Amino acid sequence: MNEIVLNHPLITHKLGILRDIHTGTKEFRELITEISTLLCYEATKDAKLEKTIIETPLEKMETGKLNEDNYAIVPILRAGMGMLDGIINVIPNAKVGHIGLYRDEETFQPIEYYFKMPENVSQREVLIIDPMLATGGSASATISRLKEEGVKKIKLLCVVAAPEGINLIEKDHPDVQIYCATVDRTLNESAYILPGLGDAGDRVYGTK
Numbered sequence: 001m002n003e004i005v006l007n008h009p010l011i012t013h014k015l016g017i018l019r020d021i022h023t024g025t026k027e028f029r030e031l032i033t034e035i036s037t038l039l040c041y042e043a044t045k046d047a048k049l050e051k052t053i054i055e056t057p058l059e060k061m062e063t064g065k066l067n068e069d070n071y072a073i074v075p076i077l078r079a080g081m082g083m084l085d086g087i088i089n090v091i092p093n094a095k096v097g098h099i100g101l102y103r104d105e106e107t108f109q110p111i112e113y114y115f116k117m118p119e120n121v122s123q124r125e126v127l128i129i130d131p132m133l134a135t136g137g138s139a140s141a142t143i144s145r146l147k148e149e150g151v152k153k154i155k156l157l158c159v160v161a162a163p164e165g166i167n168l169i170e171k172d173h174p175d176v177q178i179y180c181a182t183v184d185r186t187l188n189e190s191a192y193i194l195p196g197l198g199d200a201g202d203r204v205y206g207t208k
């Protein structure tokens with residue numbers, strides 16, 4: 001089991017609105033952002049803190065400081081960009097890399113069209129973000145590409161995951177932990193997640 005599912009009433013509530021066909025673009029974006037922040041909260045639970053001394057108005061104290069610069073956030077274009085604000089809200093100094101992939105409509109295989117990473121990406125912990133883990137092809141290809149660049153610590157954050165996608169990541173990349181808001185039932189014949197939320201990119205950008 002390499003997936004952590006956020007079982008929480010807030011997530012169930014927000015997912016219910018997100019999935020609804022009647023939810024418009026503005027609310028859809030806001031909900032993706034909020035759920036992404038909650039996913040990031042979970043995915044950074046093991047973060048190492050540096051000891052630091054600060055001064056409150058009353059006295060000095062020792063506290064912990066996150067080296068935000070250690071993180072690179074990698075949205076899978078384009079739907080992954082919809083999650084970025086939710087992560088940057090809580091790790092504002094993280095670097096951001098982009099990978100552009102789209103699924104071929106017939107083969108469902110990912111086709112890469114863009115790749116730009118921050119300097120020294122191999123030294124950073126990478127959080128890949130994409131709302132949908134369907135066949136898992138896009139996420140698996142992204143992880144392979146990052147490993148080619150020498151990245152060693154990778155986590156995958158998604159909103160809706162299908163069992164098929166989770167299984168593929170577990171097979172191809174057993175070292176990568178998946179954080180998702182829900183695991184849905186299955187895929188349909190067009191490799192869309194059921195019950196899912198439709199085409200995440202189209203709903204984030206209002207393109208359909």
Ligand code: PRP
Nearest residue numbers: 077078079102103134135136137138201
């Ligand atoms: C969607 C989604 C994932 C991918 C998931 O992107 O955002 O990247 O499909 O499917 P998979 O697990 O079967 O690979 P899409 O290809 O629709 O591109 P878009 O983000 O540009 O809309």
Ligand code: URA
Nearest residue numbers: 134192193198199200
């Ligand atoms: N991509 C989406 O946007 N939605 C799905 O259900 C599957 C892949």
